[in-house]
Amino acid sequence: MSKTILVTGGLGYIGSHTVVELQENNYNVVVIDNLSNSVKDVADRITSITGKPVKLYIADVNDSASLEALFELEAIDGVIHFAAHKAVGESVQDPFKYYRNNIDGMITLQKIMYHYQVKTIVFSSSCTVYGDTKNSPIVETHPVTEAISPYGTTKLVCEQILKDLCKHSGFKGVILRYFNPVGAHSSARIGELPLGVPDNLVPYITQTAAGLREKLTVFGNDYNTPDGTNIRDYIHVVDLAKAHVKALDYAFEMHQNCEIFNLGTGKGHSVLEVIKAFEKVSGKNLPYVIGARRAGDVEQIWADATKAEKLLRWTCQYDLSAMMKDAWKWQLAFDDSQ
Ligand code: NAD
Numbered sequence: 094m095s096k097t098i099l100v101t102g103g104l105g106y107i108g109s110h111t112v113v114e115l116q117e118n119n120y121n122v123v124v125i126d127n128l129s130n131s132v133k134d135v136a137d138r139i140t141s142i143t144g145k146p147v148k149l150y151i152a153d154v155n156d157s158a159s160l161e162a163l164f165e166l167e168a169i170d171g172v173i174h175f176a177a178h179k180a181v182g183e184s185v186q187d188p189f190k191y192y193r194n195n196i197d198g199m200i201t202l203q204k205i206m207y208h209y210q211v212k213t214i215v216f217s218s219s220c221t222v223y224g225d226t227k228n229s230p231i232v233e234t235h236p237v238t239e240a241i242s243p244y245g246t247t248k249l250v251c252e253q254i255l256k257d258l259c260k261h262s263g264f265k266g267v268i269l270r271y272f273n274p275v276g277a278h279s280s281a282r283i284g285e286l287p288l289g290v291p292d293n294l295v296p297y298i299t300q301t302a303a304g305l306r307e308k309l310t311v312f313g314n315d316y317n318t319p320d321g322t323n324i325r326d327y328i329h330v331v332d333l334a335k336a337h338v339k340a341l342d343y344a345f346e347m348h349q350n351c352e353i354f355n356l357g358t359g360k361g362h363s364v365l366e367v368i369k370a371f372e373k374v375s376g377k378n379l380p381y382v383i384g385a386r387r388a389g390d391v392e393q394i395w396a397d398a399t400k401a402e403k404l405l406r407w408t409c410q411y412d413l414s415a416m417m418k419d420a421w422k423w424q425l426a427f428d429d430s431q
């Protein structure tokens with residue numbers, strides 16, 4: 094019989110793509126989302142891709158009464174926990190918002206899971222836990238002692254909570270450390286929602302090309318990298334979503350344990366390379382200027398993803414041009430639908 098998976102934050106950017114992959118792999122999916130960074134309509138968009146309805150609870154993972162009601166009604170076998178705030182800069186301005194939502198949410202969810210003896214969980218972590226390191230490609234055993242922002246702290250604390258529960262309380266946890274997710278589903282029906290001025294590079298590029306922003310500012314070209322701009326490991330969101338299905342399968346099969354996996358392509362690209370790749374697939378000249386460094390930016394980081402490749406039997410299918418192509422397609426489709 095198909096297993097039923099609770100996806101917290103399942104209407105968000107990575108969550109929605111993962112719900113598609115889960116449904117396409119015959120998992121039953123139940124979503125809980127408080128719409129703090131998404132809209133209800135995403136559920137219909139998911140259905141338009143998979144042909145399957147999304148069972149949706151609009152509620153907060155910090156609200157234990159709502160979670161309890163959900164666990165009473167649904168026979169949940171496992172959980173993928175995406176629900177969290179994710180803006181690094183905002184977390185510096187308002188750290189308590191991040192501690193409350195991300196850490197309290199994790200604790201509330203784990204407590205209910207424990208109560209209902211649902212102990213299989215995949216948790217969304219981030220490469221931000223590695224901080225400012227020059228040791229790329231980064232392996233999972235790289236030290237993660239000091240976070241570079243309150244957002245990063247929330248990821249480290251949640252990882253630690255999950256490790257404790259795996260060690261002492263019978264949980265089976267998979268921690269996924271994402272590098273830089275970009276792009277959108279090739280149907281252009283789901284993608285990252287453009288709420289406000291984007292902080293991240295790729296949405297800023299696509300909005301500039303669409304004429305919504307005047308120009309892109311490249312944050313510094315005086316780094317110690319081949320072209321002077323920062324290097325990141327950009328990963329197509331669909332590749333990332335597919336890794337969640339593999340991680341879930343893996344978690345169900347393993348014994349009480351906690352495993353950590355990097356999810357990246359294993360290749361680093363500079364900001365200028367991303368711009369060039371975008372210009373090539375879109376046929377547009379992107380207006381950009383070189384500006385000052387952005388505070389807190391890590392010079393260069395990319396993943397060693399061999400552990401995920403070996404144990405999860407997962408590899409990335411999409412390269413940088415496919416990422417740019419789908420990001421642009423989503424930008425154009427989203428503009429049309431407004
Ligand atoms: P997102 O904001 O698009 O999605 C998060 C979803 O969770 C949203 O739909 C939001 O409404 C919901 N949510 C937030 N708090 C909630 C709460 N208390 N109760 C119920 N729902 C809540 O973000 P995303 O990019 O899809 O990120 C998903 C996860 O991956 C987050 O944990 C994030 O920290 C992590 N992550 C993201 C990135 C990235 O670059 N996007 C990188 C590394 C890790």
Ligand code: WQD
Pocket residue numbers: 179181218219220221272273274292293294295297309310311312313323324325364387390
């Ligand atoms: C990428 C590169 C910028 C915007 C963030 C979080 C990280 C993780 C992923 C959640 C950098 C440059 C950007 C612009 C630019 N998220 N840039 N002009 O900072 O690597 O990672 O998202 O866990 O925790 O910090 O991603 O897309 O913001 O930046 O030059 O207008 O693009 O300096 O080198 P980042 P990003």
